[in-house]
Amino acid sequence: MKGTVTMLDLERLKFELHHSEGLMGRRSFLTQLASGVVVSTSALLFSESGAFAEQLMSTPALTEGPYYPDTLPLDTDNDLIIIRNSTTPAVGVITHMSGRVLSSSGEPVRNATVEIWQCDAHQVYLNTRDSIPKVAQRDKNFQGFGRFLTSSTGGYRFRTIKPVPYPGRTAGHIHVKVKRGDREMLTTQLFVRGHPGNATDNVFNDMSDPLDRELVLGSFVPVKASKIGELSVKFDIVLGRTPSDR
């Protein structure tokens, strides 16, 4: 039985590699991503899959906020640093964000769409209510929004910038939404572990349970091989049980 599953997995893996290359294009970062983030993530999956086997707490739902894109950008891939074939990258500390979408019993949620959005390094969101008034301020090279279809391991990854605070929000944060088809499964936010602004941030502080806070804090750690100070953050998303999610 194991042998059968493995062959199936191999086929799916081939498909996904092909698919993900299609999504990401032939960008130079792909090699970096493959050698750095993908390998380390796979290694993590390997070492932690056993640990995930039993009980996982659901990632808490948090407010969507006012700036989910009102018009999706032309480029919605998982690289928010480069828009289409531009040669100018976004401003900010490049961050490789990756993780898995899992059920509360630890099973991977495949074919789920993970969407992220955040303001650019100059504190402007990709939403006309924010980007039009602040047109001169915005970083036109930041994609502001991206999405990725989870693999059969529930895995996803993005290249983006380390989130910065926003007026009225003292904590840098990345908005995250998980969908299955058109159905929204979870809307939440990822925070930077150790950021001093967390303590005074109203969304962060609205979480009354310290465990919930723990579940939305990510450690932004330097990518060892990077000469330009890139960071990586792992954010596993655990979906709670919903009546329609049998």
Next chain:
Amino acid sequence: MVRMKAIGQGLKGRISTTIFICVTSAALAVPQGGSPVDRFMQFDVKHEGKVTRVEVTDPRLVPVYDAIDTAKKGSITKAQVIAYFATQIQNSHRGPGGPGDFGGLGGRPGGPAGPGGFGGPPRPGTILPGFVADRLGLTAVQKQNLAALQKEVDAKLAAILTADQKKQLDGMRRGGPGGPGGPGGFSPGGPE
């Protein structure tokens, strides 16, 4: 070359993942809700009143375990878990008049929490909870004004209520720092 390596590693991960799904399809999910102490003590599958590091099956919460087991004893007691979360709550900051203190159901029979506790909606009397303020996209100035208004409301509300009612309300607010400052309500003591 790099790609091959990725495939190799990825496959390992996938195989192990597939196997563990088969093994654990009947695994229980952690019930959501309840106090953080109760939630964390769900890892005490043997119901021994203590949790070992291995029992913390959610890798994202192993750091919490490690923060409690500073002496590296290999297990932590419920009392330690309670003390840890009490500290967490006391250390958390709140803006003046800010929403939602740590509410919850402390003081259960045999619980050590006294009137304190965790989990729950924003405290009664909050004009705009933080998530609402965020949704509305309030500016920093608006937030300051809101905080001032909240302070005023709190003061006027306090003037209306009798001492006993205030006490009750404080109980409902579950010991969090009402408005600016004030100690977190997870009062120590009480029988285990």
